[in-house]
Amino acid sequence: MKIAVDAMGGDFAPEQIVLGAIAAAKQYDCEVVLVGDENKVKAELNKSPHWQDLKISIYHASDEIGMAEHPGAAVRRKKDASIVVATRLVKDGTCDAVLSAGSTGAAVASALFGLGRIKGIDRPTIATPMPTVNGVTLLLDSGANIDSKPQHLVQSALMGSIYAEYVFGIKSPRVGLLNIGEESTKGNEQALATYPLLQEMKTINFQGNAEGRDIPRGTFDVVVCDGFVGNVVLKFAEGLAKTIMKLIKETIKGGGWLAKAGAVLLVPTFKKLAKKMDYAEYGGAPLLGVNGCYIICHGSSNAKAIRSAIGVANEYVKNNVLEHISDSIAKEEILNNDSDGK
Amino acid sequence: MKIAVDAMGGDFAPEQIVLGAIAAAKQYDCEVVLVGDENKVKAELNKSPHWQDLKISIYHASDEIGMAEHPGAAVRRKKDASIVVATRLVKDGTCDAVLSAGSTGAAVASALFGLGRIKGIDRPTIATPMPTVNGVTLLLDSGANIDSKPQHLVQSALMGSIYAEYVFGIKSPRVGLLNIGEESTKGNEQALATYPLLQEMKTINFQGNAEGRDIPRGTFDVVVCDGFVGNVVLKFAEGLAKTIMKLIKETIKGGGWLAKAGAVLLVPTFKKLAKKMDYAEYGGAPLLGVNGCYIICHGSSNAKAIRSAIGVANEYVKNNVLEHISDSIAKEEILNNDSDGK
Structure with a gap:
């Protein structure tokens, strides 16, 4: 290779x-x-x-x-x-x-x-692995597509699920639709129209709506959303992680010698933590x-x-992965009736 | 009172x-x-x-x-x-x-x-104070309105600015439009249509697009967005903060007695940090x-x-605050020509 x-x-x-x-x-x-x-x-x-x-x-x-x-x-x-x-x-x-x-x-x-x-995909999507409490959640799209149609989110769900299964090794990945409530009746027009389509899919394990908090909690393996929302969340996460680290450092600095001694003792702990939250550990984001x-x-x-x-x-x-994506597309009727998309 | x-x-x-x-x-x-x-x-x-x-x-x-x-x-x-x-x-x-x-x-x-x-406001909006590295950023709307029209974001900007000025005491608050890039040509249809309207406003200090990372960084005092995006970000932030705290605790627990001693010495530091990141410190969110x-x-x-x-x-x-909002509405031509809204 x-x-x-x-x-x-x-x-x-x-x-x-x-x-x-x-x-x-x-x-x-x-x-x-x-x-x-x-x-x-x-x-x-x-x-x-x-x-x-x-x-x-x-x-x-x-x-x-x-x-x-x-x-x-x-x-x-x-x-x-x-x-x-x-x-x-x-x-x-x-x-x-x-x-x-x-x-x-x-x-x-x-x-x-x-x-x-x-074939069967209208728009490519960027799938970013987000560190969670017990692994990663794949967030897609995280910035390639905005003002997505429901059909595009369906395509993202299919590709994200294949990627999580064959690259992260997760059997039957739990797929969620990013939304502002758990109930299927919640959400904006885009989410409301996408939900029933995801339910119809045969090749993914759709588990319903994901809320913002579900991403760091690791409730889902794959979270699907519009690229506008995904990009905002991704950049917010990066900013927040940096801000928290900066605050910790500043507070330790201003905390006197006891705090400094404590910080020294905790260096290995912080290193482990930093490794867990470090995007570099999870490699890049595929353009699916x-x-x-x-x-x-x-x-x-x-x-x-x-x-x-x-x-x-x-x-x-x-x-x-490419072959598996094409195979799944062939199995999904809602991706093959060509009524929507683009 | x-x-x-x-x-x-x-x-x-x-x-x-x-x-x-x-x-x-x-x-x-x-x-x-x-x-x-x-x-x-x-x-x-x-x-x-x-x-x-x-x-x-x-x-x-x-x-x-x-x-x-x-x-x-x-x-x-x-x-x-x-x-x-x-x-x-x-x-x-x-x-x-x-x-x-x-x-x-x-x-x-x-x-x-x-x-x-x-009078002059089509939809009320929830303005949530988000802790930043050096204070708070007011994020609105954070869940009351979804599928907002540009006019609604304009109204949010006006009200958020007044609130930041008269409740937080910030002179000429820096207002940003939540978006996926700094340039005015970036964004979804909603953001692209909202940007020029915010530029036209006389009563706010519009500073351009805010990216996700600008919220925790405190680059803006007021960040305006659709309630769908705001709600996702708000819940994501709550979830991430909890996840990080949980990870710190777990890592310390598994880190042997040195880590535990370090953690004890850092208790006051963590308390100070927790206070800074604690939503309870900033009170509730106004429904503007x-x-x-x-x-x-x-x-x-x-x-x-x-x-x-x-x-x-x-x-x-x-x-x-109510009076100031009404005064500002009266000064904003784009809020008084009744061509849009609802």
Whole structure:
């Protein structure tokens, strides 16, 4: 298996991307193809002795897409940008997956232009693993689609369920619809119209409405929502986690030597906790619905996050997620009568 | 000033409601009227010696509305329910404010039927103070209105700004529109249509789009959104805060005696932190847009939360929030051309 990694995308590219690739090549049974400026990538690789013994190669791409560029226009114009080239490697069968910590918009645009959508899927969706008290909940869509139609949420539910089953190894994942009450009669127009469709589905284990609190509680394995709501929740969670950590530090700082001593004793505890809440542990977020394995990483990904994400891509491909999605679509009548969508 | 408190509403009513009323009567310059079953309320009051020396009275209401009842139907049918009676006391001028920790739906229905809306406001909105790194951000709407029109968000912005100024004492509060990107071109149809209207407003200090992370960061004083999104975020925040606390406790428990010793030394630190993140400190959430001061408290409110909420009601009335809202509405052309709304 070969995984194309956009070496130029991300706040800490290419250094952390290359380090992550090296760690992944050691840990997983796959070849990592670093796509980007050959000289820069090689310079980073050469900082690690014996990297040539690992299954790592470089595929030169002379250009890159910045965070401030318009995604669609940049992808069309810059044929040699690392993300565009990486996507092409999957399209032509050279690689099995693509992974990027660069502009999410550019990744989505590259995937759509380069790979297209799975038959039966109108819009691709980003599925973000959110840490919970006892594992993760997959939240989708978390920002690719807004003003979604009920049919789009149904497609998300199907793909999220397959992903949770075959990548996280959860048997019959519990799927919830994000809403403002538990009862089926609660919610906005979108949720009210989506609920009965989810109930009709044969290939998912729909468990009803999920409320905001159910995400950190881990009541569901997959939570489906409009990308507007998902994106707000995702960014809120990141902000809140950082704020709480900052408050803890400040309170300890202002708490005198007893508090400082206590904090020192608790360092291993906090480290364990931080690990549990750390997004980097769970790798990237798959862009589901495009014709290929496409993993989107957080812009601030470090080597650990990149390594985890390569592990995720590995599971995705090894377990034939794409095939399972297509199989499930074929089984769902409500996705095949073509009355809605787009 | 007289504040009518629904003594029968809330998970810990009437005990904690009565204790909160006693604490408030000691602290604030107002009279508290406990509305509910006279015998039950008196029995609670009698547990506190010398309560008769305080400005506290009882107003008998023979009925109450349960959490499971349909709010609108229950309010119409149960004329002697505590929340209905408390609302009537404000309507007829006996009291200046009403406060309840009972069913939010019943409170909203009582307020709408009993007090009506402020002229120029189509839908009332619940404004919840969210703890931030350096104070609070007012999030509205947090659950009263879903599928809001842009005009409704404009009305929320105006009312939230007035409330932040006159109750929290923030001069020229920074108002943000909750969205999925900073740029004015980002967002769903609702946000895109609302942005230019907020820009047109004369009485608020609109600072552009707020992202999810801006809420805990305290970048804005007032954040406006649809009630669906606000409710999801609010419940997510409550769930996440609880989850983090639970994880800290569990990790300390499993961390051996060093971690336990550290935790003991950090007790004062955690207490300070918990106080900062504690919703009870910030009192209830006002239902803005109805013709009267209406404070909604969390169902699990303890005496401290009730006391804080009575303090909030006190500030609301003393600073003429209702009048300021009406004054601002009169100054806003976009709220007076009657082309939109409802």
